[in-house]
Amino acid sequence: MDSRLTPATARVAHESLRGRVEAARYTPGEVAEVVVPLADLLAAPDGARDRQVLLGDGFTVIDREHGFAFGQAAKDGYCGWLRETVLGPPVGPTHWVAAPASHIYRAPRVQAQETASLSLGARVRVTGTSGAFAETPLGFVPSAHLRPIGDWFTDPVDVAHQFLGSPYLWGGNSRAGLDCSGLVQAALLACGWPCPADSDLQLALGQPVDQTGLMRGDLIFWKGHVAMIVDGEMMIHATAHGMTTRLEPTARAIARIAAQGGGPVTACRRP
Known part of the structure; x- marks a missing residue:
């Protein structure tokens, strides 16, 4: 089986692999969400980068070790290790960043201090609007940079x-x-x-x-x-x-x- 797409470590495997992968324990996994703008998905705890995940990406945690969480990314099934600090409870994103890049601001005005940079594809939960900005749990994002999830490009x-x-x-x-x-x-x-x-x-x-x-x-x-x-x-x-x-x-x-x-x-x- 391709280890990149197999949600299992030497100790724990996802319950969907029961009968296909030997493990001491099987688990349905813990549903989580990436809570930082960008994080490396690692080949091993504190190891080399295989891929990256973006803010709002879903992630199913299968195993934990020394401050790292092993699991599977929802967007493509890729498996690897993330620092536990980049994960949090799922908040259910409603919009995605449809501009090449954007920022999160402390306040809904262009002169406000930015607190983070976002890349195209990042996902946020919009809880309201204030002028030209969308309010999220992390701060304010220009509404012009967002689209509702499901409102995709065509080319x-x-x-x-x-x-x-x-x-x-x-x-x-x-x-x-x-x-x-x-x-x-x-x-x-x-x-x-x-x-x-x-x-x-x-x-x-x-x-x-x-x-x-x-x-x-x-x-x-x-x-x-x-x-x-x-x-x-x-x-x-x-x-x-x-x-x-x-x-x-x-x-x-x-x-x-x-x-x-x-x-x-x-x-x-x-x-």
Whole structure:
């Protein structure tokens, strides 16, 4: 079983795995929610970053160890360890950040001190409005930056464009830094389309398409890399080549990646 998608540690497993995974104990898990703007999802307690989760993301806690909680992210099923301090009881988000980035403010006015930065995809619970601001339990967010959950974008390429210039970050999932699969996931989730976290998992999305017939929104894959087609000439991707999210001519990228030892295109998919 893929450990990235298996909610189990050596001690405890989710009850859905009973009969499939051996464990000393099975649990339905504890439903929690991310209460900080951004947190690393780790491969082990205090270990390396695998992915990231955003404010308002749901998380089912399966196990705890030395101040860390192991569990599964609701948005994509990815499993890993979070610091316990980044989790809290679920408050039930009502809106999501539909701008590339936003802030939480102490008061509902533009001159107020900001207390946190939010990335596209973060979720908040709106409890009221004050002028041009939405009130949340953490403070005030510009209403123009929010949409009700369920009010999604329709074009993932348009969403991906909002990340242009964002720095490349291995395992990143936010405007502050993201990798190739993080960009694809953010763009598809913002359109209400389910999407796994890593590029090899994204190979299962949609239907295969021929490289000669690529259309806007199609995904093009190399070993360990994925990009999104913009049109007949261009693609967009978060790439370690230049360490940024950029537009690049597709034919040029194919030739460059091959020349740098990244191999040929391995697949093309239409989500």
